[in-house]
Amino acid sequence: MVDSNRGPESNVDVLIIGAGPAGLMAACWMAHCGVTTRIVDKRNAKIFCGQADGLQCRSLEIFDSLGFADRVWKEANHLIEICMWSPGDDGVIRRSDRIPDTIPGLSRFQQIVLHQGRIERFFLDNIKKLSNNSIRVERGVLPESLKIDEAKVGDNTAYPVTVTLRHLSEEEATPPQQISGSKIEDGIFRSNLMNEDDEEDWILKRASRGGACETVHAKYVIGCDGARSWTRRILGYELEGEATDFIWGVMDIIPITDFPDIRMRCAIHSAENGSLMVIPRENKMVRLYIQLKEVAPDATGRADRSKITPDLIFRAAQNILSPYKIDYEYCDWWTAYQIGQRVCTNFDAHQRVFLAGDAVHTHSPKAGQGMNVSMQDCYNLGWKVALVAKGIAKRSILGSYQSERRRVAQDLIDFDHRFSRLFSGRPAKDVMDAEGVSMEEFKDAFEKGNLFASGLSINYGASILVAKAGDAAEQGDGSIIAASAASQTTLDAFRKKQALATGLPIGMRFNSFKVLNQADARPWHFQERLKADGRFRIVLFAGDVLSAPQKARVDAFCRALDAPESFLHAATPPDAAIDSVIEVLTIHSSRRVDTELLREFPAVLHPFDEHTGWDYSKVFVDDMSYHEGFAEAYDKYGVDRARGCVVVVRPDQHVAWIGELEDFDELESYFKGCLVLPYGGVTGSSHMR
Amino acid sequence: MVDSNRGPESNVDVLIIGAGPAGLMAACWMAHCGVTTRIVDKRNAKIFCGQADGLQCRSLEIFDSLGFADRVWKEANHLIEICMWSPGDDGVIRRSDRIPDTIPGLSRFQQIVLHQGRIERFFLDNIKKLSNNSIRVERGVLPESLKIDEAKVGDNTAYPVTVTLRHLSEEEATPPQQISGSKIEDGIFRSNLMNEDDEEDWILKRASRGGACETVHAKYVIGCDGARSWTRRILGYELEGEATDFIWGVMDIIPITDFPDIRMRCAIHSAENGSLMVIPRENKMVRLYIQLKEVAPDATGRADRSKITPDLIFRAAQNILSPYKIDYEYCDWWTAYQIGQRVCTNFDAHQRVFLAGDAVHTHSPKAGQGMNVSMQDCYNLGWKVALVAKGIAKRSILGSYQSERRRVAQDLIDFDHRFSRLFSGRPAKDVMDAEGVSMEEFKDAFEKGNLFASGLSINYGASILVAKAGDAAEQGDGSIIAASAASQTTLDAFRKKQALATGLPIGMRFNSFKVLNQADARPWHFQERLKADGRFRIVLFAGDVLSAPQKARVDAFCRALDAPESFLHAATPPDAAIDSVIEVLTIHSSRRVDTELLREFPAVLHPFDEHTGWDYSKVFVDDMSYHEGFAEAYDKYGVDRARGCVVVVRPDQHVAWIGELEDFDELESYFKGCLVLPYGGVTGSSHMR
Known part of the structure; x- marks a missing residue:
């Protein structure tokens, strides 16, 4: 049947919007469970550098359950020790502590770092194999409308969610990311410092000019379309929370340095120049998270993005690391972001449309939580949707997704809020320096945070799926x-x-x-x-x-x-x-x-x-x-x-x-x-x- | 330049004849060292079932050095324990001993079993990646002549070995392996019970009718073309040794049985019905090596292959395992072979043409030695040829290949000779039964053989490459x-x-x-x-x-x-x-x-x-x-x-x-x-x- 406005119509059990790690995790479950599924993404290309890449032990355990932890483990850089640096009495930074990065005995895996593009590659290979190539990411596809037929949401055989999709050609869906005259891509392109999403605007402008339409009737829709989620907005849900004044830069470089702990994960507080986190990566690269004390948000709460350049960010890093020297020839990627913590009021609509990942929680990236928690949202959700769609489990289990995962998001936001302030604060000069941050308090928070950050402290509450005591x-x-x-x-x-x-x-x-x-x-x-x-x-x-x-x-x-x-x-x-x-x-x-x-x-x-x-x-x-x-x-x-x-x-x-x-x-x-x-x-x- | 008889001419550093595990190991070294190389095989297809598949610890260490041990380890069946079964006083078999399959502490790996076709797949992927796809197996290619220009063998810049090759089309190079009317392939097809190699005859007949020719000038040629090696024969070298009267059958089946140790490696001596070895494999399969007491070689030393059928082999297995029951629906592969031990007089000609693998040593397959020793021949040879071809090492190191690997072959032949007789012999009824094999002696040989079979007892003698005492x-x-x-x-x-x-x-x-x-x-x-x-x-x-x-x-x-x-x-x-x-x-x-x-x-x-x-x-x-x-x-x-x-x-x-x-x-x-x-x-x- 072809409607002249909405194109051809079809049914599918599950429609996934967004093919980042969260969406791929959802698709992976459907492939493993044999549920008919489509997954669409408005972007036409995978991510090739930068972006989130720290992987918790729990994420590795999950990858193992899916069958590809070994590939990740082999390619990744392994994080073993965290070194803390803070100013001595002379104001010069020195190593003040060492702690293991992963608490010994916690898991058979340790925390590692690997570029998000590789993780997505492993997901795609796994989905292809397990679905016999029937689930493939459809790129350059934009959702344009979504309606839920409320009369049918309780009917297991119905397809109550109707979504119209617009298909762009490859050319139409490729935004120009290169800045003219520069070899390095514009790092602010997808940052939260942007008032608008240039890429989205660009794709939308193209979409308004053409592309074929189709209408999909789905039993379930999972929106994994990121911090500016179209799905969230069309459901009318809001992210609640606040932004801070802290602006941080990020750079992936091959460092040339005499700093002794450059291959360790480091948390460095300088006396006056701000803080720095070092995350050693694969292929000789190191990621630096660098506090930008010279850049502050304006009255509207937004920072002036035009001031932020790789030079400014790297000078800040050099100042923090002084008297050690650091330089680089190769920079793989850079960006900057404003720290903020927000969580969505609802994680689903009628237990037919679900939101996951950045669409429902945002926070600072330093703890390497973002990709992990997003994937774990869908590791929690995917099997529930699959088993209900297959008629094995009752629809009533779907309510546990929000109760279990929104609670995790709330805990994450609380943790990030406390941790960001301790990390971005100036170190206390002495016990009388009430404005400064106590390095003991920071270390204590770091150690406690480490268990949380491993992903292994998650404890789901009582429900029809969890038979335990308590409210x-x-x-x-x-x-x-x-x-x-x-x-x-x-x-x-x-x-x-x-x-x-x-x-x-x-x-x-x-x-x-x-x-x-x-x-x-x-x-x-x-x-x-x-x-x-x-x-x-x-x-x-x-x-x-x-x-x-x-x-x-x-x-x-x-x-x-x-x-x-x-x-x-x-x-x-x-x-x-x-x-x-x-x-x-x-x-x-x-x-x-x-x-x-x-x-x-x-x-x-x-x-x-x-x-x-x-x-x-x-x-x-x-x-x-x-x-x-x-x-x-x-x-x-x-x-x-x-x-x-x-x-x-x-x-x-x-x-x-x-x-x-x-x-x-x-x-x-x-x-x-x-x-x-x-x-x-x-x-x-x-x-x- | 095109010679009307010999086709176009070209130079290559290394030409490898035969793309089994030995040839692929040689090609792998050339890919890792960046040496221009061609590898040809007369067969047009990889192996899809059966054939050698036990992997020693040392082979796994070698695979790890090449970068794919993890893939093998993940897919393989792991052998942990060997159970020995022998007749009690009542003549009924019972478990008499358990020993670890790999001696604890010997290696970071244990012995495993994986189908040769998968190993070849991993080699091919590795060679493709490391050589940037420049080394590819050329199938359906037959060598027709080989000449060594002795005047030039000492000249590092010369290409003293000239080989003519004939290229068959895919159709020409595909022999008909299916027996008409049977679902299972003819297991005797490549067995050493054949007087002639039907496949080779078939390919040669096709080759005589057509196919394009070319002439290759090589610095080095490595012949890895199996037990009936064309390269060995054209060099005029002989395998020295002897055949025995022992005929064994082999079957890969999914067993339906109440035998309790079917997932263990077992060595079973029955009182009167012969011996059996159980090798559990991946995908629920089990390989059975079954002594065929009813089949004996004739006056010419050859067994009548027409008598050997899967039914005959399996009945023998059922008799040996009695009173336990065993049956199957699925058989993946079967064959039979006559035990014999032979080693070649020479492993090279002028240190320009080398022989490796089955081309220079044959023995019984039960210890899982064949593929391992063959690959290890080329693991020893490959880097030497590569470094000499690149001008890094002196030509004089090439002599160490024969001294090191022919010695290993001799030791292997000796081990197999002793072990085969102990395994194929009837168990002694009591200490007075001088014709029977003592089960204590067998266990002792098995335990000692286990170290040898791990591949970790190899100890190369003194040479310019090994600075040690002794002759x-x-x-x-x-x-x-x-x-x-x-x-x-x-x-x-x-x-x-x-x-x-x-x-x-x-x-x-x-x-x-x-x-x-x-x-x-x-x-x-x-x-x-x-x-x-x-x-x-x-x-x-x-x-x-x-x-x-x-x-x-x-x-x-x-x-x-x-x-x-x-x-x-x-x-x-x-x-x-x-x-x-x-x-x-x-x-x-x-x-x-x-x-x-x-x-x-x-x-x-x-x-x-x-x-x-x-x-x-x-x-x-x-x-x-x-x-x-x-x-x-x-x-x-x-x-x-x-x-x-x-x-x-x-x-x-x-x-x-x-x-x-x-x-x-x-x-x-x-x-x-x-x-x-x-x-x-x-x-x-x-x-x-």
Whole structure:
């Protein structure tokens, strides 16, 4: 059908607007879950230099779940140590402290730095492979209108969001970024110091002159279109917050210097010349974040961008680093920005249109948070939308996106607000200097901030997806969401359940320790087995299966799980493998060499397939390995080696539920709360023929 | 110039015949060293299933030096444990032993299994990237004649080897491998049970009918064209050795079985039905090596291939595994072979034409040695040819290829001979059963063989490339080669030098332990810094540089190294970076936080470049890291923490020379022995402007 104004019409399950890291993460989930998806971006080219590039441990764990952490890890520069520099009594800067960049023991990864363009490349390769090339970024495509048919938002089969898109030719969509006569691109081009987005204006002007139109009906739209989000504006939502007077410059250079810590991450406070952060990068480059004390916002709150040049920024860096010398021949990229913290009032509209990333939170880039938090927004959102679109999960889980992620954004904004002021302030001359910033206070904030900045302190509140004690509104962003299975009266019960696995706090991501595959003795970081494929997982800590009473408990649990009427069968289409919606993984604590997969473990834990035999990939043991791994998983997870427990893990690796092997009914309640469970009464296929 | 018979003529530095793993390894070196190279193969397609696929630790270390070990490691199945099964008193098989597959502590890698086609894919990607797509495998190309102009073999500028090549079209070069009416390819197609090579016959028949000719003049030719090597035959060389009566079948299947160790590597001796080896593979597959007791060679020494079918092979496997059940639906590949051990009399002709891989040694495949030893032949040969072709090294180093690698082949043949007989023999019923094989003896041979099979016991003999004590002919293959710097009178001196680094035996590969980069505290496995780029390396164990006397020793060594007349400058073209032929790497033992790169270490250890500043990648410290690495490198290398020592490492990571910091003249002698050193008298560029 072709409408003369709105062009051809089509349906799609998910439409993603914006192909930066947040949009690509959303597309990645859809590719992994097999949901029909389109992703459009008004720009016609990927990013080739500059922009965000610090990667938290948590982002690396997420990349690993998607299958490309190894590529990132190999190419990136690794950040190991932070050196703090501050003025001595003589006013000359000297190294005052060293701390590890990533708190030891926190994750199997450390923080690293790699150019955003490479990350986007890895996403694109992954999406291409997992979607069989059916999801491709459509560039030079602008959304022009968006309407939500409110009458249909509750209907799972409907496509209630209608978006018109305009397609520009490659030439039409290529703005001229080069400044005439300069080899370096204009670094202010996309900075928040611009009153308008020149690029957007330019593209819009072109768009008004031509380009083909089409109309798309989508079940869900995800707006990942950046700080000036078109999607946010058309929904009428506002960013709330404030700007500061602090203006910072950024440069990516290959430094020629005698400063001894140029390959360390450094936080440098000079006595009078402002502050500097050093972030060593790949390919000999170093990123410098440089406070510009000579530039101040005017009465309208905006800085005069014409004054800001690479020379001005670099002179400021030289002054801060004095008496050390620094120079460069090669500059890869530069920009400047005004520090401010803002968060959007709403993260969705009717749980049909969602906003993520810079579209809903902005802050200063120094902590390397921006790209990480944006990607993690969509790591939280993507599987929820995918499972609801596929009819596996209930629509009510979608409310948890705002409650979980807007709360993270609020915490981030608070952190950035405090940290920016400490970093941009003049160091105190002595204890009587009340206007100055205490270097002890700064170091303390830095160390505390480091845990936050790792992305590993995220703790989602109670909801139908997180069965834990406490008040859901208090633990979330304040919005009212579908209630958790826990009522106030079961609080005590849940506190007890948490005690079954003290190292796996409900709401936090499932930590990773090494376990061995029972069938082939290969060591795995357990998190490697929690892939981002949209499946919930039940982790059965089976305890000591060689003890007869414990074996009886395990057998009883498995009988309930494999009963025709159980939620496991009710969740699984009759023609699908028994592990296609919920996968059961086992970690036992007996000696590996005394146990055998086919002897000690019921079939549902290693399902039989008539074409390929037993599944050897699901049962693990917490035992010593020959080469790596130290039989400490039960200890670190805080689980009793004899009795074990049962843990539910969400598709995004967050711990959702903990119980005893006897708490089968409560386990079933959890899944009845969030999944549709349309099948059932089918006998399992987990028996050898 | 076009000769009517021989087609157009051209020159090339290196012509490689055969694009299997050995030929690709040779091409890889040429790509990494920037040597003009062609590689041709008569077959028109890569291998898509079956064939060799076990990878030793050493092969993984080599892949890491080339840059793609991570891809192999990620896709492969990892072999952790070997289970031995033998008959009990009742004649029923049971697990009699477990041993680790890779001896713990031997390498940072463990043995793995991955299909040869994937390995070739990684080689091709690597060659393409490193050669800027200038080296590409030319398929469907047959060599037809080869002549060596003996008058010119000593002339470095000459192209003394003339080869004519015939180019077939894709259609002409595609033999019909499918057996009509069968889904599985004919597994005997390329087996050594064939009297003739049907494929080769087929291609030759096509070639006789057409295809364009050309004539190539090469400085060096490397023949990697397999067990029926055309290159070997045209040189008139013979494989010496013998065949056995043992016939084995091979199948790659997805097993459906109740045998408990099907995901372990297993060596199974049945009481009467023969032996079986289980090698678990990637993608749920398992390779079975199955002794075929029902098939015996005839009077001519050849087995009747028509009797050998997948059914016959699999029935044999079922009998050996009884009482356990095994079945399959999916078979990926199968073949059969007759065990034999042969090694070629010569590995080169005039040190202008070289033979490598299956062309010069054949043996049984069960130890997973074939592909590994073949690749390692060319890992030994490639850099030598490249450096001589580039005028960096003297031609006399080329003799070491045969002395080093033919000796390895001889050792391999001996090992395989003993091992095959133990594995193919009937297990002894009791101690009086003299005809049977003792299972204790078998286990003992297996454990000893495991070290050999890891590829890490290779110890090259004395030569101009290996400055160590002992008799060169005895340590090599018996051929006479250019003498080492060591004469009989300096034996005692060299024994003392080895004592300076007891963990780095001269002639063996440089073992790897973790050290930290001084400038950014990042932990590295030191071997990761020994990349395959054709550079020799001097590893300066600088000792405790915070002690004044030791600092003076380091300064004196560096002054000698950086003097205009030193071998380092004499080896380096005036317009090239000082580290382009010989790279100096430093590991010191002082505390990292008490030392600074620019303060304690002379410029030659971290050379200055006027465009990019100091080199931060060359100085390391043996100190504790925050996250990994335990300050044990000096201990494990057996080097004195206070005084250190100096070690020369060949481009293939083998230890070449050890001395004190004061042994500068001997160090210079080593390089004068093997390198051309055409420059000199140029002052270093390692000073800050």
